Amino acid sequence: MLVLGVDPGTATxxxxxxxxxxxxxxxxxxxxxxxxxxxxxxxxxxKEIHDGVTELIARHKPQVLSVEAVFYAKNGRTTVVLGPARGVILLAGEQSGLHIHEIPPAEIKKAVAGTGAATKEQVQFMLTRLLRLKSVPTPSDAADGVAAALAYCMGAHLARLASAGAALPRATRNTLIGGRGR
Structure with a gap:
C-alpha cells in the first residue's frame, strides 16, 4: 500500500x-x-498547492491520501486560512479517485509516538525509528506529512488485526487481548 500524507499549509x-x-x-x-x-x-x-499535490499523485500513484485534519487552532485565523488549503488538497485526492482519510493531529501523534500529547520532537524521533531513517525528515512540515502517512499505515494495520480478531472464537480473542479465555 502506498500512502501520500499531507500537512496542509498556505505557505508551506x-x-x-x-x-x-x-x-x-x-x-x-x-x-x-x-x-x-x-x-x-x-x-x-x-492553485499551486493543488497542482503540487496532483503532480505527486500522478508520479507516485498512491492508493490513499492521509490529510492532517485541523478542527481548531490556538489562533483562530490559522484555522480559517488552513481551510482552503485543505480543500484543494482533498479535491486533488478526490479527482484522482484516492481513498481519503482525514486524521486529527492527536491521532497522528498517538499512532506514531504512542501518545496524543507527544511533542513534535518525540514524533520526529519515532519517525526515524519506525522508518529506519538516518535523520529526521526536514523541514518539520515534511516530517508532519510523513507522520500523517505513517499514522494511516499503522491504523490500517490495526484495523486489519481487529477485523481478523472479530473472526476468531471469543476465547481466542480474549486471550490475545489479555482477557480471560472464557
Missing part, C-alpha cells in the same frame, strides 16, 4: 509518501514541501 504544505508492505514494515519513498509565496494572491497559492 508538507508531504510524505510511505510504502507499507506488511504490518510493521514501512519505508519512506519521498518527502518534501510545496512552498508558495506570501505575496501571491490566495487563489494563486491554492
Amino acid at each position: 504544505t508538507g508531504y510524505g509518501v510511505v510504502r507499507a508492505t506488511r504490518p510493521g514494515d514501512a519505508t519512506l519513498v519521498e518527502c518534501g514541501v510545496i512552498r508558495t509565496k506570501a505575496r501571491d494572491p490566495l487563489a494563486s497559492r491554492l
Whole structure:
C-alpha cells in the first residue's frame, strides 16, 4: 500500500509518501514541501498547492491520501486560512479517485509516538525509528506529512488485526487481548 500524507499549509504544505508492505514494515519513498509565496494572491497559492499535490499523485500513484485534519487552532485565523488549503488538497485526492482519510493531529501523534500529547520532537524521533531513517525528515512540515502517512499505515494495520480478531472464537480473542479465555 502506498500512502501520500499531507500537512496542509498556505505557505508551506508538507508531504510524505510511505510504502507499507506488511504490518510493521514501512519505508519512506519521498518527502518534501510545496512552498508558495506570501505575496501571491490566495487563489494563486491554492492553485499551486493543488497542482503540487496532483503532480505527486500522478508520479507516485498512491492508493490513499492521509490529510492532517485541523478542527481548531490556538489562533483562530490559522484555522480559517488552513481551510482552503485543505480543500484543494482533498479535491486533488478526490479527482484522482484516492481513498481519503482525514486524521486529527492527536491521532497522528498517538499512532506514531504512542501518545496524543507527544511533542513534535518525540514524533520526529519515532519517525526515524519506525522508518529506519538516518535523520529526521526536514523541514518539520515534511516530517508532519510523513507522520500523517505513517499514522494511516499503522491504523490500517490495526484495523486489519481487529477485523481478523472479530473472526476468531471469543476465547481466542480474549486471550490475545489479555482477557480471560472464557
